[in-house]
Amino acid sequence: MKDTQILSAFADLTVAPTPRPAETALVFDACHVGVVLRAVCVVEAVVAVAAMFVAASPVEWLVRLSLLTGGALPATLLWLISACSLKNVLARLPSRTQYLAGAALGAMAGLFCAAVLWLVGLLESAPWIASAFSGMLLASALVAALVLRARGQMPAATAARLSELQSRIRPHFLFNTLNSAIALVRAEPAKAETLLEDLSDLFRHALVDHGPSVTLAEETVLVRRYLDIEKVRFGERLRVEWSLDPNAEQARLPPMLLQPLVENAVKHGVEPCQSGADIRISTQRRGSTVVIKVTNSVPAGAGEPGNGLALANVRDRLSLLHDLQGQFQSALKNGVYQVRIEVPA
Secondary structure (H helix, E strand, O other): OOHHHHHHHHHHHHHHOOOOOOOOOOOOOOOHHHHHHHHHHHHHHHHHHHHHOOOOOOOHHHHHHHHHHHHHHHHHHHHHHHHHHHHEEEEEEOHHHHHHHHHHHHHHHHHHHHHHHOOOOOOOOOOOOHHHHHHHHHHHHHHHHHHHHHHHHHHHHHHHHHHHHHHOOOOHHHHHHHHHHHHHHOOOOOHHHHHHHHHHHHHHHHHHOOOOOOOOHHHHHHHHHHHHHHHHHHHHHHEEEEOOHHHHHHOEEOOHHHHHHHHHHHHHHHOOOOOEEEEEEEEEOHHHHHHHEEEEEOOOOOOOOOOOHHHHHHHHHHHHHHHHHHHEEEEOOOOOOEEEEEEEO
């Protein structure tokens, strides 16, 4: 860390943070794989039920379902593609206008479905009005579901933020860090000053509003600060190996997602073991996916089982940000505990 940053670290705490530019307020976002899958499944379920009303046998039901799907599926994809393509335009509109736009696109998709079925000869006369209202109703239901999901993300993110903030300012971590700094003041004042700066940056990061996501590069910087602090406490007992892929740095994560995972590795791997533990943090870009791994050795009988709150917190926040595109796995095998995360690149 540069010397010019040492004095400014504490001075910045008394200055109000610069307000971030206002972000666009998008009511619903159809540009997610999970949204596409759910929309297709819901529409197919509605079509399957509708086909039952005009089918006299299971075979006839399957035939009509196939024919109706030929019109409903392209119409659903048309709505999803249109809503995703107009994402930036919709974000600049008032909330009510966005709702109306979603419904209007649904009406257009319904008309498209009726036109397709009429052209292939399944319908003698296309029910344009009924098709438009059906598409509008289905689109409105999907928009409402997306809005409820977006609203559900806000309290979950707030609760996660408070939980991580509490874990970061819990007494034993703060006191241990301050005691380590006091012990270094006379013997190694420069090292003590760096330690206090890292602690200041860690607290400041927890108190600043970073929005719904940050880059993987920002998260790794925070983890390095945390490990620098713990390195003073544990010395050679804490052995860290980094393997970072520069091509993965722009992947988006919820704020403060990696730090609790590394803190768990220190708590359950390094702290209870006299010989310490090895912690490995790796990132790798694989096509359109970024894989993040946090691994720590757990000697037999050294670690104590936790309550899993931190892992559940991480899993829920990852799911809220990336839906089905965010994957989270954890396992303990042969004395090695690993957390594996996949996010879009």
